[in-house]
Each structure stands twice: as structure tokens, then as C-alpha cells.
């Protein structure tokens with residue numbers, strides 16, 4: 134199926150899951166979680182076994198633009214409303230602009246910082262519409278400041294541990310990431326260290342097949358730290374380039390999620406001293422400012438090297454990207470813009486801002 138028909142056929146419901154890290158542990162029974170996982174496995178997008186070829190030139194950006202349409206509509210409609218019929222830039226206009234930024238999830242502090250620098254520059258322009266361009270440039274400057282060089286692979290295997298609360302898109306992102314590395318000619322091994330639900334391993338196995346990656350898994354309820362250790366051991370023996378470890382977002386035991394993740398990290402480094410080389414935190418863009426508190430908690434407890442921000446296609450509040458960039462020293466490495474295997478993009482501030490406006 135062509136990429137354009139795929140976009141047309143896809144209807145993604147607006148999701149608004151407000152979950153705090155760790156809080157869900159007790160609330161959800163194992164049975165409910167198993168049911169959800171089975172549904173997720175059944176819901177996996179079908180008939181995609183490899184990364185689809187990139188659409189014709191400019192297709193990468195076109196796809197990004199298409200998938201950010203909800204967020205773009207909110208911002209551009211808002212800006213049009215603010216500027217329409219106005220001849221001068223006054224305090225009311227700047228206030229309305231600030232409100233629009235805040236309701237787009239840019240965050241109160243970031244919005245106020247942006248308005249301050251915009252108002253300084255606004256004296257040099259005559260038409261209110263020119264504010265649009267200034268806003269764009271300010272946001273781009275803000276995002277570009279925070280982007281680090283993409284992770285270089287120097288170790289073999291390069292071990293990536295993927296963490297985050299339940300349902301944010303860890304397993305899906307792993308499938309997409311594995312496909313990216315495989316397409317770049319890397320030998321990839323996925324490790325199923327989410328041993329909480331049987332269906333989680335099944336879901337990951339399907340993604341591994343699609344991505345053309347190997348998988349290391351053990352029995353349901355096996356010790357996740359032991360699975361991770363075995364995974365790295367297998368990778369060393371099998372000449373693997375990239376290892377990606379899936380972890381649980383919620384536990385059925387009383388062990389704290391953070392404690393379990395620390396244990397996995399320790400066990401990986403016992404097998405390979407520098408590993409994990411990356412700890413990728415997955416955040417769900419539809420959870421808004423809640424994602425910020427998750428980033429803080431995970432970073433303090435485990436140490437995070439980068440962020441994958443998922444479900445940007447499902448939110449009108451694209452400002453969360455700017456908020457995350459401005460609040461932490463952590464770079465956004467990837468953005469998820471759909472449920473298919475080729476819906477993970479390297480985060481590029483310039484493309485992002487152009488697609489958003």
C-alpha cells in the first residue's frame with residue numbers, strides 16, 4: 134500500500150492518558166493488563182514486514198507535516214484569530230499569544246520566556262503577521278540549543294535500554310528503532326525484559342519479526358535483570374551490533390519500578406562494563422505536562438540519555454516538544470508519529486518547526 138493511502142486510511146482516536154510514574158502499579162490487576170496486552174497484540178498494524186521505501190523526494194517531511202496536522206491546526210487557527218483585523222502589536226495581543234502557547238502545552242515558564250524575547254523584537258516590526266515569523270525563529274532557536282549530536286555507535290554491541298511508564302509506546306518504539314538499525318545494515322537483537330505479561334513478549338516477537346531482528350526471551354515472570362544479562366551475553370556471542378532491551382511499564386509485584394530498572398541496568402553492566410550505552414525514555418505526547426514529571430522522576434532515578442516522544446500524531450498540543458526541550462538537558466532523539474514501523478523519525482528541530490507552522 135502506498136504511503137499516502139496509508140495516511141488516508143488511518144484514523145487515530147485522540148487519547149488522553151494521565152498516568153504518573155509508578156502510581157499505576159497497584160491499581161491494575163494482572164488480568165486486566167493481560168487483556169489489554171492481548172488487545173494490543175491484536176491491534177498491531179498488519180502486513181508490514183519491512184520498512185517501507187521512503188516516498189519520493191520530500192516525502193519524509195510531507196509525512197511529518199501530515200501527522201502533525203492536529204497540532205498545526207490548533208496553532209495556526211489560534212494565530213489567525215489573534216492577528217486577524219489587528220493593525221498594531223499591543224500587550225493584549227502578546228497576552229493572547231502567551232495563552233495560545235500555554236494551551237498548546239508549551240508550559241507556563243517556556244511560554245513566558247518566549248513572549249519576553251518576542252516582545253523585545255516586536256518594536257522593530259510593523260505588521261502583526263510578522264510576529265509569526267519571529268515566533269517560529271524563537272522556537273527554533275530554543276529547540277536547536279537543546280539538540281545534541283546523535284548517538285554514535287562505538288561499542289559492539291551498542292546496548293540501548295528502553296524505559297517509561299505503561300502504555301507510552303516503548304515496545305512499538307523498539308520495533309520501529311530495530312527496523313531503522315536493520316535497514317542501516319546493523320545486526321539487531323531485541324531483549325524481552327518485560328516479563329510481566331505473556332502477551333508483552335508475544336507483541337515484541339511480532340515486532341522483531343517485522344524489523345528483521347533476533348529476539349531473546351524467557352518464561353513469563355522470569356527475572357527481568359537475568360533476561361537482560363542473558364540478552365547481552367547472547368549478543369556478545371552472536372556478533373550483534375545493537376541490543377535493544379524492552380522493560381515493563383508497570384509491575385505486579387510490590388517492587389518499585391525504579392528499583393527493578395536499576396537492577397536491570399546493573400545486571401547489564403556486569404556483563405558489559407560500559408553498557409547500557411543509551412537509556413531511552415519514552416514519553417507519550419498526549420499526556421501533556423505529565424510527561425515532564427515522568428522525565429524528572431526517571432532521570433533522577435535511573436539516568437536518561439535521550440527521549441523518544443511518541444503519539445505526536447494524536448495530539449493537538451505539539452508544544453509539549455518545546456516544553457520537554459526547554460525543561461531538561463535531555464535531547465529528544467526520536468519522535469513517534471504513528472503506529473506503523475516507519476513512523477519513527479529522528480528529531481530534527483527545523484523540520485519540526487516548519488511542519489508545525
Ligand SMILES: Nc1nc2c(ncn2[C@@H]2O[C@H](COP(=O)(O)OP(=O)(O)OP(=O)(O)O)[C@@H](O)[C@H]2O)c(=O)[nH]1
Nearest residue numbers: 299300301302303304305382443444469470471472
Ligand atoms: N498514534 C500513535 N500510536 C502509538 C505511537 N507509538 C505507540 N503507539 C500505540 O500506543 C499503544 C501502546 O504502545 P506499546 O508499545 O504497547 O506501549 P508500551 O509502553 O510498551 O506499553 P506497556 O508494555 O504496557 O508498558 C499501542 O496501541 C501503539 O500502537 C505513535 O507514535 N502514534
Ligand SMILES: [Mg+2]
Nearest residue numbers: 303304327333
Ligand atoms: Mg511494552
